[in-house]
Amino acid sequence: MDKLLEIVTKAAEIVTNATTLLCPDLEENTQTLQRKIELLKSRKVDVQADLQNAGKKRKREVEDWLINVKKNITEFETLEQQIQCCRFYSRQKLAERVERMTKEVMELDEQSDFPGGLFLEVDESIGQLMLTPPHNGQAFLQNFDDIWASLMDDNILSIGIYGMGGVGKTTVAMHAHDNLLNEPKFSAHVYWITVSQEFSIHKLQSDIAQALKLDFSRRSDEKKRAAQLFQTFQKRGSFVLILDDVWKQIDAEKIGIPPRRDGCKLVITSRSKEVCHQMGCQRIIKVNTLSEQEAWELFLKKLGRDELHPEVEEICKKMVKRCGGLPLAFVTLAGSMRGVTDIHEWRDASEELKESCMGRADMENEVLPILLYSYNRLRDPKLRRCFLYCSLxxxxxxxxxxxxxxxxxxxxxxxRxxxxxxxxxxxxxxxxxxxxACLLERLLDGNVKMHDLIRDMALxxxxxxxxxxxxxGLHIREIPDVQEWTEDLDKISLMVNSIEEISIGMSPNCPRLSTLILSQNPLKxxxxxxxxxxRGLHTLNLSGTSIQxxxxxxxxLENLRTLLLRNCSSLKSVPTLExxxxLxxxxxxxxxxxxxxxxVESLTNLKVLDLVGTSLSMIPTGVLHSLSLLQQLRLPIxxxxxxxxxxxxxxxxxxxxSVNSVSDLNRLITFLQSMMPPSFYSIFLISKFCGHTLVERSRCKLVGFDQNSLMDSSLGEGKILLPRDIEELIFSTSGLRRSSLANGFQMLNNARYVKKCNVWYEDEIECIIRLSSTEEQQSCGVPFQSLEELSLYELPYFIGLFMWEGKAAVAPLLPGIFTQLTDLRIFGCNKMKKLIPWSLLQTLSNLQKLEVISCKEIEEIIGDEDDDGSPVINSSAEVTMPRLKKLRLVHLxxxxxxxxxxxVCDSIENIIIMSCxxxxxxxxxxxxxxxxxxxxxxxxYAEQREWWESLEWEHPxxxxxxQPFVKFS
Known part of the structure; x- marks a missing residue:
């Protein structure tokens, strides 16, 4: 036995030496790639922090960058495991992948600058936060015209916009911001910073740094931070900095904002005209309340009524008049009264509003009594509880x-x-x-937000x-003094601050405290x-802290119901939960x-258990069996x-x-689909050679396939039971031995609800669908009739989306294939010469985004011949792509x-052409x-300016x- 062990050991050593000789630099190059991946991870964290801390809609190129970064990070994790257990024949291929990935990661690092910022125009995102009418009314237009004239006047370098709370200062400033983004003289260097009432130099510097994409996480000295901000602004040339909601004078030099100079403008909004004077604004513009007629029209619009009963109309006009022309007030009021028809209820509401305003005469702002009235109109106690919770x-x-x-x-x-x-x-x-009821505001990305005045009312x-x-969110660095932790407190929120430690010996006496939120603090x-x-604590939220x-x-804490430790990336163990x-x-x-x-096995009331992204090596036998009430279960993939x-x-x-076999996958899908109501699920099929898949969980019905497992008989055989309501499919290094994806995976013909499909690293795939006679196609079904996004990555033998059987005639496309496709991305498909044949154009009439990147042999995007080589009959017809918004062609x-x-492409918004x-x-x-x-x-590309200038144009x-639209980057 010892002799046998010695022979096996020597054999392994020989194989290791041979593989090392074949690619001697593989390990060293992998270490280099690992360092670059770590840097990319850090940049990703910075970008995500910027996105999280802003209420704006991110640019699609930022979304794509994050997707590509995630893809590379996850691919590297898989690559590391494959290198560790690689066989002799695969070492050369692994070395090539390391070299390719290194280039990709370097390119992603270069792309992370994002000229023009991370976000779309505010009109598409932040503008949705305000409750005032979008860009209408004589008062609004007059205010905007005055602001815009000042912005375009080279002699005016600082502008103040003031008016009472809720009058619409932020809205008109946002509209100006939207228009500035398209103003060439500022080269998209337009920055929006919300200052708010709880102001500090340190916080404002951090917010500006995020807008400028600077990393201040390791720099605390305010003077050094100011110097860095100053230098960055100087390098930007012309810029506009908008400071929204300024409550008191700000020393611009202490912050790091350059003094007045040509091409640089500072805009502030404030409730105080005096603050505008103190900050040296050269032009000060007052935002006035709406006229009675404008207020009435907007009230009716928000109420959702064109006509009212005469007596109701009389009551409404009195209520609107009480709002004093403040848009926030009567919009909120209309929201609280929407759907009321009974005259008695209207009279009662009018009396209630009158008493509310009379009883709150001591409040600071005229709009607050009306907001309080809208809160009081929430008759259901649970609505009030949930609303007040948002103020945390x-x-x-x-x-x-x-x-x-x-x-x-x-x-x-x-x-319940x-x-x-x-x-x-x-x-x-x-x-x-x-x-x-206009007490919460929905953003375009689905998030919600409280207007600052409504939050003031809630607090x-x-x-x-x-x-x-x-x-x-006050950027405080220390926990509040123990005296502030009174016995009556029910909920405490200290989230999104800079608290690093809690004093030794601190033990607040809060027996009634039910909720404590310390999330997103650098607490160790x-x-x-x-x-x-x-001991009465029900909810403890430490998510996103640095707790070790x-x-x-x-x-x-025996009364604890909720324990949140998500994204505590330094946490390695948790004390007993018995x-x-x-919980x-x-x-x-x-x-x-x-x-x-x-x-954990004692938590018999547990309904939600989330372990995604942890380093667990196993789930002990019997643990899940004891948690019989689980409704949500998320395990490491x-x-x-x-x-x-x-x-x-x-x-x-x-x-x-994740499951380990096809049979387990089918059993699990059958079980989940039998549940009432139907389940949400993300299932990953893995193999012993591949520890990670290339997708992460999303709240939709999703199955990720790593079909390496299908090639391994030890993991089980059989046909995959594709869920009837699946929305996303991922194929990655599956070893699928068919040239057509749809033909090789017949179940796709019945996957009518698939909206997204990704195909990565499939060595045999030549096309997505192989078309034959009409009769054969109809017998096979119609795949991809609901598909909206298709992404193809590094398919070495991919020729085109469609291939036809035989060259005699082109088989007609079945109706419905790809007609819903909006996004098409193709990367690294080096054998493809033509992307879209003429006959496919009508099918792609809904295409909004087309990206073709690093396809070495591609010669045409839209061909003038069909796939059988025959010329198009109507050769004079123009090409129409009615919905295409973005065209990206890179390294072709x-x-x-x-x-x-x-x-003809009237919808086009962005064209990126680099290295073509x-x-x-x-x-x-x-x-x-x-x-x-x-x-x-x-x-x-900046270095390809000469190529751009040499292009041929039909129109003189x-x-x-x-020229005004061209940016060399």
Whole structure:
């Protein structure tokens, strides 16, 4: 036996030496790539922090960058494992992948500068935050014209916009911001910073640094921070800095804002004309209230009524008059009265509003009594509870709807329902009611937000009964003094601050405290005595902190229902949870725990368990079986689920995890689809050679396929049972031995609801669909009829989306294929020469985004011949792509033609053409006497300016009228 072991050891050593000789630099190059990946991770964290702390809609190129970064990070994790267990024959291929990935990562690092910022125009995102009417009314237009004239006047370098709270200062300033983004003289260097009432130099510097994409995380000295901001502004040349909601004078030099100089403008909005004077504004513009007629028209619009009963109309006009022309007041008032028809209720409402205003004469702002009245109109106590809960978040903070609803459920603010789906639906209904009452504002990305005045009103209510302590988003560095932690407190929010430690020995006496939120602080540790006098605590949120270990006193919080530790990236262990038998929600996602905490099996009331992104190596047998009430279960995708225990969870409604075999996959899908109501799920099929898949969980029905497992007989054989309602498919290094994806995976023909499909690293795929005779096609079904996004990455033998059987005639396309496709991305498909044949154009009539990157042999984007080589019959017809908004062509060395004929593309907004130097014409921009009406930007590599200037144009003035849109980056 010893001799055999010695032979095996020597054999392994010989193989290792041979593989090392074959690619001697593989390990060293992998280490280099790892360092670059770590730098990219850091940049990703910075970008995500900027996105999270702003209430704006991010640019699509930022979304794409994040997707590509995530893809590379996850691919590297897989690559590392494959290198560790690689065979002799694969070492060369792995070395090539390392070299390719290194180039990609370097390119992503270069792209992370994002000229013009991370966000779209404010009109598409932040503008939705305001409750005033969007860009209408004589008063609004007059204010905007005055502001715009001052911005265009080179002699005016500082502008003040003032007016009472709720009058619409922010809205008109945002409209100016929108227009400035398209003003060439400022080169998109337009920055929006919300200052707010709780102002500090340190916080304002941090907010400006985020807008400028500077990293201030390791720099605390305000003078050095100011110097860095000053230098960055100087390098930007012309810029506009808008400071919204300034309450008191700000020393611009202490912040790092350059003094007045040509091309640089400072704009502030404030409730005080005196503040505008103190800050030296050269032009001061007052935003006036609306006229009675404008106020009345807007009130009716928000009320959703064109005509009213004469007596109701008389009451309404009195109520509107009481609002004093303040848009926020009467819009909120209309929201609270929407749907009321009974005259008695109208009279009662009018009397109630009158008493509210009389009883609150001491309030600082005229609008607050009306907002308070709108709150009082919420007759349902759960609506009031949920509304007040929203005030725990910082001012101007975009709040995820899903997060709010999860908290409503955890905090027991709503009625109890039997299922998670029913409670989730109730949460959405509550948020919708608060939005309709204009007490919450919905952003375009689905988040919600409180107007600062409405939040002030909510905090005033909680201060009156002394139940809340809210110091969220104030950039405070120390925990409040123990004297502030009174016995009456119910909820405390200290989220989004700079608290690093809690003093040793601090033990607040808060026996009634139910909710403590310390999330998003750089908090590293908590003294053990801190929780000893908080035995009534129901919710503890430490998410996003730098906590390294938890105090053992947490184990004694026997009334705890919710423990949130998500994104505590330094946390490696959790003390025993055995006594926390009332716990219903435990979130340990994205921590570094390697083992489940002791006592988890005792949490028999647990409904939500999230372990995604942890370092767990296994789920101990019997643990899940004891958690019979689980409704939501999310497990790390690198370990297979204990299938029998999952199948025993009869209340499971939301699942994310991995299985080890096709048979387990089919059993799990059958189980989940049998649940009532139907489940949400993300299932990943993994193999022993691949520890990670290339997708992350999303709240939709999703299955990720890593079909390496299908090639491994030890993992089980059989046909995959594709869920009938699947929305997203991912194929990655599957070893699929068919040239057509749809033909090789027949179940796709019945996947009618698939909206997204990604195909990565498939060595055999030549096309997506192979077409034959019409009869054969109809017998096979129609795949991809609902597909909206298709992404193809590094398919070495890919020729085109469609291939036809035989060359005699082109088989007609079945109706419905790809007709819903809006996004098409193709990367690294080096054998493809033509992307879209003429006959496919009608099918792609809904295409909005087309990206072709690093395809070495592609010569045409839209061909002038069909795939059988026959010329198009109507050769004079122009090409129309009615919905195309973005065209991105990068690193296509053989590309000679986008389209050989005139192209109509009036919807085009962004064109990016880089390293396509054989291209002579750009048809979407040519052939017309003016640029396309939607055009915003043309981006070209700076070193390829000469190529751009050498392009040929059909229209003689094309180069001139396109010049303002061209940006060399």
């Amino acid at each position: 978040y910082p001012e101007d903070y975009p709040i995820r709807r899903e997060e709010l609803i999860e908290n409503f459920i955890s905090e027991e603010l709503m009625d 329902r039997l299922s998670w789906r029913a409670e989730n639906d109730q949460g959405h209904a509550i948020l919708n009611q608060l939005e309709r 005033g209510i909680t201060k009156h009964n002394r139940s809340y302590m809210v110091k969220a 540790s908590i003294p053990n005595c801190f929780f000893t006098q908080m 270990y938890l105090p053992h006193s947490i184990s004694d 006594k926390l038998r009332l 219903t929600r435990l979130d340990l996602a994205c921590t570094k725990i390697e083992e489940l905490p002791d006592g 690198h370990i297979g689920v204990p299938i029998e225990e999952v199948l025993a969870l009869k209340q499971l409604e939301d699942f994310c995890g 060395p053989e590309l000679k033609s986008i389209c050989k004929r005139m192209m 130097t054989n291209l002579k014409k750009v048809p979407p921009l040519d052939g017309h006497p003016s640029p396309p009406p939607s055009l915003k930007e043309i981006k070209v 003035n094309a180069n001139n009228f396109l």
